[in-house]
Amino acid sequence: MIDLAAVRAETPGLDDHKIFLDSAGSSLPPNVVTETVIAHLRSEATVGGYRAANERLAELDAVKADIATLIGATADTIALSDSASRSWGDFFYSIPLRPGDRILISGVDYASNAIAALQRARATGATVEHIPSDPTGALNLAALADLLDDRVRVVSLQHAPTNGGLVNPVAAATELAHKVGALVLLDACQSIGQLPIDMAALGVDAMSATGRKWLRGPRGTGFLYVRDATAFEPGRLDLHSAAWVSPTEYELAPDATRFEFWESSVAARLGLGAAVRYLLDLGPEQVYAAVADRAAYLRARLREVDGVTVRDQGVDNSGIVSFTVAGQDPEALRDRLRDDAVTVTVSHASSTLLDMSARGLSSVLRASPHYFVSHGDIDRFIAALTEILRCAKSIPPASM
Structure with a gap:
């Protein structure tokens, strides 16, 4: 069992009775993450960035190894990046597309992924089609099976959407897609760190993830998993992702490193490693x-x-809880809760346009409690929300 008092003591963002319910946005890092980042920045200030990095090569290698342990993969399938969006895009743009190819996206796909799909379709002559949801809101597997044929090049799946607690049936969808030779790209931005992820069980060809949410790592961190990196050439390369071997030739890195660039925030990556290790421990x-x-x-x-x-x-739920309040503007309510030391956020239709439009929602309040949140915190949040709504009802409308 998790020692709640200990993890709360290691999380300074919970001081002064704050109630933090936004780990789906950017969670609170434990002390070890912050201290790791700051320590490396101080080292860079003392000996310079190159030497500081060289002195941490073993720890940097351990970042990939620990991520691999967490998701049931091997270190050579992991590429570090500055965000889930970067990771998703780097893989997606490495997939060759031609006129007539089909790109399938789920009904809860995130805006960044959908925009990239539409841009590439416009540039290549491919098409973008939407996979319907079933009556529960989850990916409709029967509809997916009907859509699939040998022209489908890639299927984009959202493991857990940003705007609610749905968890999609990734493994079953991947099995269907692979039957027609389609690639499956999974966005695990909202699931890594809060839901079990086993790459062998999921079977996807690639997966993008972030560090700042449920992993409790720093902003500006993420990673890409690629099952067989040798089958893809990224759209951009440098002297880290490839080697210049003759005046007219280069050789790609033999593993997922081909999706990385030389320049990065070493401090942030070490912080990500500290976050993953904290979770594993x-x-x-x-x-x-x-x-x-x-x-x-x-x-x-x-x-x-x-x-x-x-x-x-959905039937299975994630740690994201979305809700609306009759007669209340979500942003105004979010701000009022902030005055009571409660942190929630708002998810807008522009982030998940297909799903929100289908449900007639322009925005929802989103609360995402991590393991360091207690039942008592939730009770205090409910009390604060109830009091705000009670006061709102007692205020007479302004005279015209």
Whole structure:
């Protein structure tokens, strides 16, 4: 069992009775992450960036090894980057496309992925098509099977969408896509660190992830998993991703390193490594269970509040809890909660246009409790929300 008092003591962002419910945005790092980043920046200031990095080569290698351990992969399949979006795009733009090729995206795909798909379709003559959702809101596997043929080049899947607690059936969808030779690119931005991820079980060809959310790492970090990197040539290369071997020739790195560039924030990458190691030391399965517990408790408590509608879909749920409040502007309510030391955020339709438009939603409030959030924190959040709504009802409308 996770020692809640210990992890809270190691999380300074929880000082002064703050209630933090935005790990789906950018979570609170434990002390070891912040200290690792700062220590390396101080080292760079003392000996210079190159020497400082050379003195941490073993720790940098361990970052990939620990990520691989977390997701059931090998270090040579991991490329470090500055974000999930960078990782997703670097792989997607390495896929050759030609006129008539088809790109399938899910109904809850994130805006960055959909925009990239539309841009490449415009440039190559490929088409972008949407996979319908089933009545629960999850990816409709029967509809996917009907859409698939040998012209489908890539299927983009969202493991857990940004705007609610849905978890998609990735393994089953991947099996269907592979039957027609399609590649599967998984966006795990919102699932890494809060849901079990086993690359062998999921079977996807590539997966992008971020460090700043449920992993509790620094901003400006992410990684790409590529099952067989040798099958792809990234759209951009440098002297790290490839070697200049003759005046007219270069050789690609023999593994996922071909998706990396030489220049990076070494401090941030070491911070990411510290975050992953912190998770591994806590015990990932315990963390996943704690997140599920907090989210389930929060959904149940929200359903007790007059005027609140929980908007999560799917059969299996993630740690993201989305809701609306009748007669309340989500942004104004978010800001009012902030005054009470409660951090939630708002997810807008522009981030998940297909899904939100289909449901007639322009925005939802989003609360995402991590394992360091207690049931008592959630109770205090519900009390603050209830009081805000009680006061709002007691204020008479302005006279015209």
